[in-house]
Amino acid sequence: MTSTKKFWTLRYIIINATYFAVYSGIHAYASVFLLEKGFSNTLIGITLALANILSVIFQPFIAGLIDKQGKLTNRNVSMASTALLLIGSVLLLLIKNGIVVIFIIFALIYMVQMVYQPIITAMYFEYEAAGCHIYYGLARGLGSAGFAVTSFFTGRAIGKFGVSILMILDIIFLSIALVVLYFFKKPKVEAPKLEKNEVAHNNLISFIKTYPGFMLFVAAAVCFFFAHNAINDYMIQIITPLGGTEAQMGTAVFIAALLELPTMALIDKIMKKISVKNLLLISGTAFLIKTLLMLLAPNMAVVYISQAMQMFAYAVFIPAGAYFVNQTMARLDQVKGQAYINCSITLGGVFSSLVCGRLLDIKGPHFMLIVSLTVTAIGLVIAFLALKVVAISRKSALK
Structure with a gap:
């Protein structure tokens, strides 16, 4: 890796690591x-569903504004989002009681963080095109490592200091992220001129007509992340009947997130051997196996094995x-x-939150996981x- 690539990659690593460290506090816990x-x-469930619904609405809208290539940039949106999360975390730290107020603030910061996740990814492609070479797989993998390490220690810290430690850690990480983003400025380069036939499909119907296979895949991904979010959001409820604790939850999250690093770091080499299409199918299969193992888990050991499937799934x-x-x-x-891919994750969270919270109260975690497994198989x-449709569309475009 050249010194220039190291320079850009290091800062992009910090952006990812701090983002996912905060993600641990807001989402995993x-x-x-x-x-x-x-x-x-x-x-x-209602809180998380509302937050996810709002993010589904705002993600394509904000992405459409950025795609117009005006003053609203990936970096500016990331900075504004980070600042909003910082303010929200401070408020949640200070407010001790009041379910309504906590509901509103938590739903908003949960939503904001989901909105700018795809923008961080889009920022990589933007900077890469501008000559700021970044090792994406390594940076994204270390982002997951940041999530893993934070989750591991947070589970133990909660036992000692209470849930307030979540917001304290978020404030620290968000402050670091804001500083790094401020100085993460790409060099000014002349934007490539648009071809006459280049059109932005900002209208949803137009987008679906242009990319039918892609949007069908988005529907598939919603199903994958129904189960993924069910496990992540309700991990404590799943493991409690198995004798699990917050500390063991931290370990389970740590295992899943840490094992993302080698896969993501090596993704460029992996893609030279396996096509993106096949990788996506491998991922879907791994989501299915992960959910099945979680359903059948008689103890925490099998829960940990299920979490290890994260390296092939997420x-x-x-x-x-x-x-x-x-x-x-x-x-x-x-x-x-990128926003629609992230919307699939978010919509999975919406349906998971709406359905699984209620299923837990009525039927318990076992039945919730049966439903999750069925949805993942679909x-x-x-x-x-969907990937067949994409392949057919590509062949038609080449004719």
């Missing part, structure tokens, strides 16, 4: 935090999905493409069909 504040499982999906967008989308649609079938 959402149930722990909200349960402590007096929320029921159903209310937690760790493959995220970089493969990013490159899938880059290979499939026209230049003026790429930020939206998603795998849809993904296979």
Whole structure:
């Protein structure tokens, strides 16, 4: 790796690592935090569902504005989002009681963080095109490592200091991120001139007509992330009947996130051997196996094995999905493409939050996982069909 590439990669690593360290506090420990504040499982589900619905609305909208290549840039949106998260975390640290106020603030910061996740990915492709060479796989993998390490120690810290430690850590990481983003300025280069036939498909209907296979795959990904979010958001409820604790939850999250690093770091080499299409199918299969293992887990050891499947599921999906967008989308649609991939994750969270919180209260975690497994299996079938449509569309375009 050249010194220039190291320079850009190092800062992009910090942006990713701090983002996912905060993600641990806001997302992985959402149930722990909200349960402590007096929320029921159903209310937690409503909170997360609302946040996810809002992010689904705002992600394509913000992405469309960025795709217009005006003053609103990936970096500016990331900075503004980080500042909003910082303010929200401070408020949640200071507010000790009041379910309504906590509901509003938590839903908003949860939403904001989801909105700018695809923008961080789009920023990589933007900077790469401007000559700021970044080792994406390594940076994204170390982002997951940041999530892993934070989750591991957070689980133990909560036992000693209470849930307030979540917001304290978020404030620290967000402050670092804001400083790094401020100085993460790409060199001024002349933007490539648009061809006459280059059109941004900002209208959803137009986008679907232009990329039908891609949007069908988005539907498949929603199914994958239904189960993924169910496990992540309700991990404590899943492992408690098995004798699991917050500390063991931290270990489970740590295992999953840490094992993302080698896969993501090596993704460039992996893609030379395996096509993006096949990687996405491998990922979907791994999501299915992970959910099945979690369903059948009689103890924490099998939970840990289930979490280890993350290296073939999420760790493959995220970089493969990013490159899938880059290979499939026209230049003026790429930020939206990244947003729609992230929307699939978010929508999975919406349906998971709406359904699984209620299922937990009525039927318990075992039944919730049966539903999650079924949805994931349906998603795998849809993904296979979607990638067939993409292949057919490409052949037609070449004729």
